[in-house]
């Protein structure tokens with residue numbers, strides 16, 4: 168148990184995904200997000216893929232995010248594979264028990280998917296089917312353990328042998344700003360212990376607090392055991408900044424950012440938001456222990472290229 | 487807080503007021519305030535609607551949902567509870583209990599189809615006989631506008 | 646205790662539509678304590694149903710009754726023959742009570758008057774909160790006596806998730822405290838944070854409803870019942 172993550176920073180490849188190779192080669196990694204369509208519209212998905220093609224090392228494919236029904240993350244991830252963008256397939260435990268989770272992972276692996284991000288998932292109350300029954304057979308940490316078990320022991324969690332290796336490069340999410348703050352790093356450690364090779368954080372605006380968090384993570388040696396990526400979301404307007412601050416649990420936007428956007432004329436706020444985003448990318452690159460940036464441009468995928476072109480992070484290294 | 491007459495009117499579909507309709511109204515009155523105020527109204531010869539049947543209670547907190555519903559079962563068109571002013575209940579907080587029960591019973595009356603606006607709670611002290619009269623008039627006017635309770639309407643039809 | 650809420654009057658009214666004489670049967674157990682199925686509530690429901698019937702121009706006769714418990718056979722004896730008088734029963738016991746009634750009196754028509762909701766505790770007057778889910782393998786020993794299975798909106802065993810803010814759960818920040826904040830605070834206060842630094846393994850849900858309908862046997866008493874049966878049956882051979 169847990170063998171794989173100890174090797175996360177060693178030279179032995181786990182799944183051999185592009186993302187894994189980038190990390191191992193010591194590059195500062197870039198991931199972004201690609202939300203599947205609310206239906207089977209492949210063309211729309213391909214459009215989104217085109218926006219991010221070449222700008223990232225891998226892209227998260229969300230799994231019915233905020234409990235809104237969309238094309239499955241497995242299906243959409245397979246299309247990303249076809250289109251030449253490496254997917255990070257997200258999987259939530261809200262909708263699957265341990266049987267479905269393992270089976271879906273095998274299916275995903277067979278379709279060429281090599282990165283997987285394990286999440287508990289948003290409560291269905293927030294989505295478009297609030298009367299649904301949820302599953303929550305396991306939480307994200309237990310899901311990591313299950314998938315880690317398969318890749319290290321070659322056995323399903325129930326004990327049977329697995330036919331053919333199925334190794335995923337495993338990721339997990341972390342919220343440095345949820346409460347209780349003091350426990351957040353312990354929970355991160357649990358995720359890494361459960362098998363996470365890389366971590367993507369919730370979007371960060373409060374850099375001072377994030378620095379403190381990373382300091383604690385490094386003190387626990389977690390940056391050596393997993394690749395920690397800072398989550399960044401460009402703000403489109405002062406209104407969005409306000410909304411995120413007030414209504415999204417576990418996100419705090421410092422007043423100075425809100426004020427800065429408020430002080431900018433409406434039509435220039437988006438531009439200013441991107442400027443802030445670029446500054447944030449620079450800041451996190453210089454925080455010890457940060458191995459990459461996870462750029463979540465919510466419904467703004469077409470801006471990703473433009474943002475990254477203003478940094479020296481493009482073109483992405485070939486590994 | 488008692489519902490305002492405007493609010494009640496908003497809720498009710500406009501229907502012609504029957505001038506011959508005399509509503510049966512039950513007033514559950516606390517012995518220490520409303521009932522005494524009613525007495526005072528009598529001794530000062532102040533008139534109040536004679537169709538109000540006063541029931542004397544040791545405290546407005548004596549009412550419960552069942553009692554309020556029973557009044558309607560027995561044919562009341564409107565019911566109200568009158569207790570001491572908030573903060574000066576003889577039994578410390580009986581009138582707060584009454585207030586919550588009336589609020590709850592209003593909801594139930596809506597569910598049943600009688601309408602919560604046929605039930606009300608008033609607060610005034612023993613010396614306020616003018617309030618006793620005023621509130622009796624408010625209720626009388628309100629129920630006259632609302633017409634007979636659906637229970638009584640149905641009973642009349644089946645006869 | 647079992648916590649239950651009154652069903653909408655309209656729904657109960659629909660159940661009893663065909664009948665002219667019914668019984669409303671309360672239970673003196675849990676549902677009396679949570680003020681939804683006791684003697685008083687029998688009265689209120691009776692009045693409400695009668696009033697509604699009156700509005701529809703029909704009379705309804707109601708036998709009101711409350712017995713100490715509806716989930717044990719012996720208490721049904723207290724009903725005497727009153728059941729024979731009525732066409733149907735509305736039970737405002739919990740779901741177990743309603744079903745016990747059906748089992749005991751297979752010829753009667755029994756309808757539920759409550760929505761049975763959860764196992765909980767009255768936190769303050771008039772407020773009951775879910776505390777236990779009856780999962781069949783108690784984890785309270787690992788969580789400082791506060792249950793994440795029942796009280797975490799996502800039943801997370803390695804919490805808190807990212808939705809915990811200022812001690813409240815994002816699923817309903819006004820009413821649901823984040824149970825993992827409570828567990829953390831509690832374990833910190835008793836100096837046992839070590840308990841949640843370890844990963845809590847996946848739960849064995851076979852002891853919960855997921856394992857099929859559950860039963861419990863007390864070996865002594867159960868054996869006794871068998872004994873009686875064995876005694877009755879002629880010995881073989």
Ligand code: SF4
Nearest residue numbers: 797805806809814823
């Ligand atoms: S906020 Fe706390 S109680 Fe709510 S789902 Fe997350 S861990 Fe559970």
